[in-house]
Amino acid sequence: MHDIRAIRENPTAFDAALARRGDAPVSSDILALDEARRAKIAAAETAQAEQNKASKLVGAAKAKGDEAEFERLRALVSDKKAEVAAMQAQAKTLDAELTDMLARIANLPADDVPDGADESDNVEVNRWGDVPGFDFTPKEHYEIAGVAPSMDFDTAAKISGARFVLLSGAVARIHRALAQFMLDTHVDENGLTETNPPVLVRDEAMYGTDKLPKFGEDSYRTTNGWWLVPTSEVPLTYIAADHVIEESYLPRRYAAHTLCFRSEAGSAGRDTSGMLRQHQFEKVEMVSVTHPDHSDDEQKRMLRCAEDILERLGIAYRTVILCTGDMGFGARRTYDIEAWLPGQNAYREISSVSTTGDFQARRMNARFKPADGGKPQFVHTLNGSGLAVGRCLIAVLENGQKADGSVLLPDVLAPYLGGKTLLSADGALI
Incomplete structure (x- = not known):
């Protein structure tokens, strides 16, 4: 607002x-x-x-x-x-x-956001890791021999329709391990508060986090009026709604692992193969509520938290600042982290880290009381993926694939997989 x-x-x-x-x-x-x-x-x-x-x-x-x-x-x-x-x-x-x-009017871009029309005008600001070389043509995640039996799109389509997947066995366990690893890192090392919020929210929460009124078609609504969250940004940010917070209580930093739901309106024909673009997916989300003077530094901090997850997993990535024409409705500034996917021979988005300034705070009347006793001021809110679990699974599987159809898994996941570090070509963890 x-x-x-x-x-x-x-x-x-x-x-x-x-x-x-x-x-x-x-x-x-x-x-x-x-x-x-x-x-x-x-x-x-x-x-x-x-x-x-x-x-x-x-x-x-x-x-x-x-x-x-x-x-x-x-x-x-x-x-x-x-x-x-x-x-x-x-x-x-x-x-x-x-x-x-x-x-219905989009947030104003920060002065340092590059001008541009679309994603081709985004500007790379960081690159990490070496793109892996293969002595064979790398496959996309769903084509890898050790993965295919545990990644069932046909059964999911029978149950729910297109853009759903049924994970089972070792792949389901790796997916869960990734989420646990992300959440543990953010809580134990990055100082975020683990939160388990509702994924059904009221109109007010969607409106306060700028998802309504303009983008209702991008989300799912139940017959009794609740909305399924597009990400846990919505309930985590709305925690601050209608509060006047003591300045000493800032920043508030939250992390949550939840299901997320998007209708993917307007994305017909895009990424229809595999699990890159789904109606239902999981994310570990980061949300910060900060003093206006600290929000730019907080965005950099959140960006590093997300980048560090990929570095620990050994996934090459690049970070771009989105241009004005590619930035989301509520953002003042957004950085996208794009992980290298060998099967597509391309970097693909795995996290967005955005600051909204006081745009959301005005909509939901979230303020803080200055320590000097002045009038209450609007807080700043930020959100970022830390990371998208399904897309991270894709990156781990594709980057770790071997010629025989097995997948070498990152060492950091071993504690979550009973010490196992290999997905065999027949789909077993060993």
Whole structure:
């Protein structure tokens, strides 16, 4: 949500920032609606004052026995009361229209975000690890001999339809091990608080984290009105909603491993093979609620937390800062981490780490009380994948594959796999 006062003070700058995203200027429409709303509020206040004044005179006229004046004033009070009610209703309608308009406008990009139209204009800022060489043509994850029996798309389609997978046996265990490894690292070493939030949330939580009203088609809604979370960013961030937090309580850092659900609206035909793009998947999510002065450093910290997971797994990756045209609706700045997938001979996204500034905090009224006793201020909120578990599974399987169809697994997973470090060509852990 945007600060209407900032738009009033510098509408040109507001439109210029939106133009960097490729969005049309809207400040004139916003300000016209805001002016109409404020005019109705002012008129209602004037009419209320006139009503109050007339109400006081009614008693005096009655005491004097001036029946004509008494009736005139009583009629005036009645008219003013109706006038006030009508103008207040009109002001409320205009306020709702203004709020809805502001809620549909994307966040403004940070000054250091590169301008661009799409992902081809993203800028690489870091690269780690050597892309592995193979003396055979590497396969995609679902084609590897040791993986295929435990990664069943046909049965999943019978149960649920396209873009689902049924994992079993050793592959299911490796998937679980990855999630446990990520969560343990973030909690034990990175200082995040492990959280197990609901994955069914109310409208208010989706709205407060900028998933509504504009992107409802990207998520699933139950018949009784709950939303299935697109990521646990939604419930973790909404913990701060409607709170005034003591400054000393910041930052709040959370981590959660949950199921996530996305309709993948608009992605027809993309990544239809394998489990890269699914309707149901799992992520270990990181969320931070911070003081505005510390949010940029917090984003760098979260980015390192995510990168470190890949480094411990031995997966080559690159990090890019997204350009204005590729950045998500609620983000001020986003870094994507892309893991190397030999089967595709490409880097593919495995984590996004974003700062929203006070964009979400304004929507959900999340504030902190400054230590110096000043007025409450909006917190800043950040979110990032630490990591997407299914995509990490793909990266581990493809990078560790051997010519005979077996897969060498990262040593850091051995404690979660009973000390085993190899997925054999027949699908067993050894």
